[in-house]
Amino acid sequence: xxxxxxxxxxxxxxxxxxxxxxxxxxxxxxxxxxxxxxxxxxxxxxxxxxxxxxxxxxxxxxxxxxxxxxxxxxxxxxxxxxxxxxxxxxxxxxxxxxxxxxxxxxxxxxxxxxxxxxxxxxxxxxxxxxxxxxxxxxxxxxxxxxxxxxxxxxxxxxxxxxxxxxxxxxxxxxxxxxxxxxxxxxxxxxxxxxxxxxxxxxxxxxxxxxxxxxxxxxxxxxxxxxxxxxxxxxxxxxxxxxxxxxxxxxxxxxxxxxxxxxxxxxxxxxxxxxxxxxxxxxxxxxxxxxxxxxxxxxxxxxxxxxxxxxxxxxxxxxxxxxxxxxxxxxxxxxxxxxxxxxxxxxxxxxxxxxxxxx
Amino acid sequence: xxxxxxxxxxxxxxxxxxxxxxxxxxxxxxxxxxxxxxxxxxxxxxxxxxxxxxxxxxxxxxxxxxxxxxxxxxxxxxxxxxxxxxxxxxxxxxxxxxxxxxxxxxxxxxxxxxxxxxxxxxxxxxxxxxxxxxxxxxxxxxxxxxxxxxxxxxxxxxxxxxxxxxxxxxxxxx
Numbered sequence: 001x002x003x004x005x006x007x008x009x010x011x012x013x014x015x016x017x018x019x020x021x022x023x024x025x026x027x028x029x030x031x032x033x034x035x036x037x038x039x040x041x042x043x044x045x046x047x048x049x050x051x052x053x054x055x056x057x058x059x060x061x062x063x064x065x066x067x068x069x070x071x072x073x074x075x076x077x078x079x080x081x082x083x084x085x086x087x088x089x090x091x092x093x094x095x096x097x098x099x100x101x102x103x104x105x106x107x108x109x110x111x112x113x114x115x116x117x118x119x120x121x122x123x124x125x126x127x128x129x130x131x132x133x134x135x136x137x138x139x140x141x142x143x144x145x146x147x148x149x150x151x152x153x154x155x156x157x158x159x160x161x162x163x164x165x166x167x168x169x170x171x172x173x174x175x176x177x178x179x180x181x182x183x184x185x186x187x188x189x190x191x192x193x194x195x196x197x198x199x200x201x202x203x204x205x206x207x208x209x210x211x212x213x214x215x216x217x218x219x220x221x222x223x224x225x226x227x228x229x230x231x232x233x234x235x236x237x238x239x240x241x242x243x244x245x246x247x248x249x250x251x252x253x254x255x256x257x258x259x260x261x262x263x264x265x266x267x268x269x270x271x272x273x274x275x276x277x278x279x280x281x282x283x284x285x286x287x288x289x290x291x292x293x294x295x296x297x298x299x300x301x302x303x304x305x306x307x308x309x310x311x312x313x314x315x316x317x318x319x320x321x322x323x324x325x326x327x328x329x330x331x332x333x334x335x336x337x338x339x340x341x342x343x344x345x346x347x348x349x350x351x352x353x354x355x356x357x358x
Numbered sequence: 359x360x361x362x363x364x365x366x367x368x369x370x371x372x373x374x375x376x377x378x379x380x381x382x383x384x385x386x387x388x389x390x391x392x393x394x395x396x397x398x399x400x401x402x403x404x405x406x407x408x409x410x411x412x413x414x415x416x417x418x419x420x421x422x423x424x425x426x427x428x429x430x431x432x433x434x435x436x437x438x439x440x441x442x443x444x445x446x447x448x449x450x451x452x453x454x455x456x457x458x459x460x461x462x463x464x465x466x467x468x469x470x471x472x473x474x475x476x477x478x479x480x481x482x483x484x485x486x487x488x489x490x491x492x493x494x495x496x497x498x499x500x501x502x503x504x505x506x507x508x509x510x511x512x513x514x515x516x517x518x519x520x521x522x523x524x525x526x527x528x529x530x531x532x
Binding site for chain 2: 129
């Protein structure tokens, strides 16, 4: 029983650490988004709170905590309160299977601990997809329970959008699964070790460049970001599904959106960009004679990849206008879906020929 | 421990699937269906069929039930409208089912024990390390023909749905 207790304590520590990192990342992102958008539009961004506006996220958080929490008169109270939580849990639960660093172990009281991997389940990527698809419920129910036409329209739009683009996310990943022969994110990442030419974005039998483009576009659509932010289109629907939300509940939706952005970036980094593997074989720290510290370099590479992808989100937001709703659907079903299916066919044939040649 | 989990999942599945029918608000019905799907996935995990559990969530909870909710919200069903006096038909179906289940539960005690033994021996007999691989291999070798037939049937249904929907649009335009 003490062993069970120790395992539980280790797992809880890991979960707490990951949650902390994700929440801090979200705080940084809220500031980074406004700063990056500001620079791209030749503005300064927030400058008032703290030196250079660094403390702006904390000011925002305090403001949201102390705002009045309003439940609209005709709203369904139960669903109105559960919807933000339903949105938040799937956004955070996916981080459990992300490999944050190298697959090394150490012993604590007779138990092997893998510090950078909370859990290595053999259906890792499907687990993330399954919970990502549940995020739609929070949005739809929030929109419906608010008893407001803007919210309802936003919720319904988001349902259609998330279902359509989830399909493309799933299909764009299939090529990677064929190459790796596994669904576990740990194994997929391990298979990409040894230089950037081994990353599945460039890996030889079938480079997954098209799949990567489809994944990124669909991930933007699935997280309801510009240019696919139709569920919360400001010029048409006030704020979409969270029009009626205020205070802490609004903060939950906000947190969920940003946590989802971090999650899809982490998944993209792990699947296409080699995860924690450096773009050169091995690590510099190991060459310098400190292989026990190599994990710092590896986790830093993972962070660099994730943050680059997150920067792409902001970049897109500053660059592109919003699509019209029918354009969004036509693009998803008539452009991205055939490319994703074609990518699967090409990848399977290439892998088959490659195996025959060997 | 395994029985504890099974009892929990089975109990919640039974309760939530009854709530699907019993609740008056259709949105609540859909939500209890969601809870049920979750616990069915949990049952799959206790049986070491993780792939099925994930697919269960992705397909049923992630896609099909969202569309149900979609329709329920658009239709905006009035709570009382749905309940016509259908109890005669209900009784006609439910009484045979009740008798059937009583007969099965009373006479099938031997069947349940043999089922138990099967459940116990299976993990010892063949432990499949990767159930995704196992499912894929059986699906594309032993059950290849049924698999292809099923996909063909789905394709026909899909094309049929598109044709029906498109005819309406064309008719209103011309």
